[in-house]
Amino acid sequence: MSDAHLNLIDGTWMPGDHLTEIRNPSDLSDLVGHYAAATAGDVDRAVQAARAALPAWQAKGPLARADLLDRVARRIEAEAEEIGRMLAREEGKILSEAIAETRRAAQIFRFFGGEALRIPGEALASVRPGVDIEVTREPIGVIGLITPWNFPAAIPAWKLAPALAFGNAVLLKPAEMVPGTAHLLARIIHEEGCPPGIFNLVMGPGSVVGRAMVAHSDIAAISFTGSAQTGRMIARAGAEGMKKLQLEMGGKNPMLVMDDADLDLAVAACLNGAFFSTGQRCTASSRLIVQAGIHDAFVARLSAEMQALRVGPALDPASQIGPVVSAAQLQSNLDYVALARTEGCEVIGGERVDGPTDGYFQRPALFLNARNAMRVAREEIFGPCAAVIRVGDFDEALAQANDSDYGLSAGICTGSLKQARAFRHGARAGMVMVNLPTAGVDFHVPFGGTKGSSHGSREQGRQAVEFYTTTRTAYSFGG
Ligand code: ADP
Numbered sequence: 001m002s003d004a005h006l007n008l009i010d011g012t013w014m015p016g017d018h019l020t021e022i023r024n025p026s027d028l029s030d031l032v033g034h035y036a037a038a039t040a041g042d043v044d045r046a047v048q049a050a051r052a053a054l055p056a057w058q059a060k061g062p063l064a065r066a067d068l069l070d071r072v073a074r075r076i077e078a079e080a081e082e083i084g085r086m087l088a089r090e091e092g093k094i095l096s097e098a099i100a101e102t103r104r105a106a107q108i109f110r111f112f113g114g115e116a117l118r119i120p121g122e123a124l125a126s127v128r129p130g131v132d133i134e135v136t137r138e139p140i141g142v143i144g145l146i147t148p149w150n151f152p153a154a155i156p157a158w159k160l161a162p163a164l165a166f167g168n169a170v171l172l173k174p175a176e177m178v179p180g181t182a183h184l185l186a187r188i189i190h191e192e193g194c195p196p197g198i199f200n201l202v203m204g205p206g207s208v209v210g211r212a213m214v215a216h217s218d219i220a221a222i223s224f225t226g227s228a229q230t231g232r233m234i235a236r237a238g239a240e241g242m243k244k245l246q247l248e249m250g251g252k253n254p255m256l257v258m259d260d261a262d263l264d265l266a267v268a269a270c271l272n273g274a275f276f277s278t279g280q281r282c283t284a285s286s287r288l289i290v291q292a293g294i295h296d297a298f299v300a301r302l303s304a305e306m307q308a309l310r311v312g313p314a315l316d317p318a319s320q321i322g323p324v325v326s327a328a329q330l331q332s333n334l335d336y337v338a339l340a341r342t343e344g345c346e347v348i349g350g351e352r353v354d355g356p357t358d359g360y361f362q363r364p365a366l367f368l369n370a371r372n373a374m375r376v377a378r379e380e381i382f383g384p385c386a387a388v389i390r391v392g393d394f395d396e397a398l399a400q401a402n403d404s405d406y407g408l409s410a411g412i413c414t415g416s417l418k419q420a421r422a423f424r425h426g427a428r429a430g431m432v433m434v435n436l437p438t439a440g441v442d443f444h445v446p447f448g449g450t451k452g453s454s455h456g457s458r459e460q461g462r463q464a465v466e467f468y469t470t471t472r473t474a475y476s477f478g479g
Helices: 040-059 062-078 080-091 095-115 155-165 178-191 206-215 228-240 263-279 290-307 326-342 392-401 417-426 464-468
Strands: 008-009 013-014 019-025 027-038 122-125 131-139 142-146 168-173 199-201 221-225 244-248 253-257 287-290 344-347 366-371 385-391 410-412 431-434 471-478
Touching: 008 040, 019 080, 019 178, 019 199, 027 080, 027 178, 040 142, 040 168, 040 199, 040 206, 062 095, 062 178, 080 095, 080 178, 095 122, 095 155, 131 431, 142 155, 142 206, 155 168, 155 178, 155 221, 155 290, 155 464, 155 471, 168 206, 178 199, 199 221, 206 228, 221 228, 221 464, 228 244, 228 471, 253 392, 263 287, 263 385, 263 410, 287 290, 287 392, 287 464, 290 344, 290 385, 326 344, 326 366, 326 385, 410 417, 417 431, 464 471
Parallel strands: 142 168, 142 221, 168 199, 221 244, 253 287, 253 410, 287 385, 366 385, 410 431
Antiparallel strands: 008 013, 008 199, 019 027, 122 131, 131 471, 344 366
16 A cells, blocks of 8 residues: 555564554544554564664764754754644644644753763762772663553653663554654654664554563563553553553643632633643643632633634644544543533533534533532543532642542642642642643653552653663772
């Protein structure tokens, strides 16, 4: 097939065993392309190639890696419109967000190009006279990267860039719904001179390709982002093989709106946090915990602004909310909307709507009069839906915020320094936002959460070195 996009194994484009057809969730008549699904045998070939390529790659030292990442960053930046367009077509993120995400990927590569030259270490005096100690960071070896569909450029970038910066070889398995963006990134990394075997792209289903990676005895570490359910499976299977694991899973992120909040700011933060990117972000504000005094004014403003959001095709510049990613995700969202009613909420919005093209369009939804014990307030929906929970005071708000299986991001809108500080210290979340949406993070600082949201050391920023290296302690006696 002429538009077949192949896997990259040992520097060669390889066919895999079948092709998967990818269609645009904004317009099902738009065929994005055909992508080759790899097999367990392909995973093994990629791992062997990676092992063989590592010694020469590591011998080149950090400058070669820094230069590669810098060239990749420039290429992504130069091709951001084309890559962003692919991202918008295959995932449904509106074009402006898709291009911004692509630029973010370039920034991440540039940041880790610098980090490749700043690998930390320590020299210490020994407790034994005449002995010196050096503590250094060493590459781990072959690393498996398993990524989700909701950030097809940024998440592969924030795993690939540190993995390569610190001298490892990788297999990247993108989510089966979004191979197109990953394929463009793979082509760039390959064309910019990454040695054969150091970067491998293996596309296809998690149940085959992902599973084979987690089971492979020569893959030393797995960095995964996806659902809590798959994360748990990987944790079990990875423990069997003593793999180093970094698992980023879901969120059910609270946003507190206190009586003393700036109403304009709170409405804007919640509109963005809950509904932008169609709510398909693990950091989305899915529980709006609102103090009684501001509740009615806040709900009136937020619901009016939510209903005015323009839902439409990702490539239409007028659209503010793109489609849901797939038929299955849309059905799941609609089931949650129905559940919210069954659980006693008043639902505003949330219905499926027709667009100008045949796509998975859904209006954003607010579930009013929700309680934190309801399933719609406990389970991650991953769609444009937010539950509104009314509370009496700050202590109640904080307790409800923390009463969750997840702990990724948590936000508060308040004019009070005292409350903001109490929240920063009291919220059980990896990321805390004051007068900012729960979603939307910088690329040079750690990302991750507590409880069921994350497992293993943090991604991004300087802390990424923890996962992508292992520590060596060297003792030497000069005589
Ligand atoms: P989502 O529901 O957001 O698609 P998943 O957890 O299903 O999240 O998928 C995240 C990534 O994990 C995808 O790349 C998917 O293919 C992969 N995956 C799914 N099942 C497995 C598995 N059993 N082993 C390894 N990877 C898997």
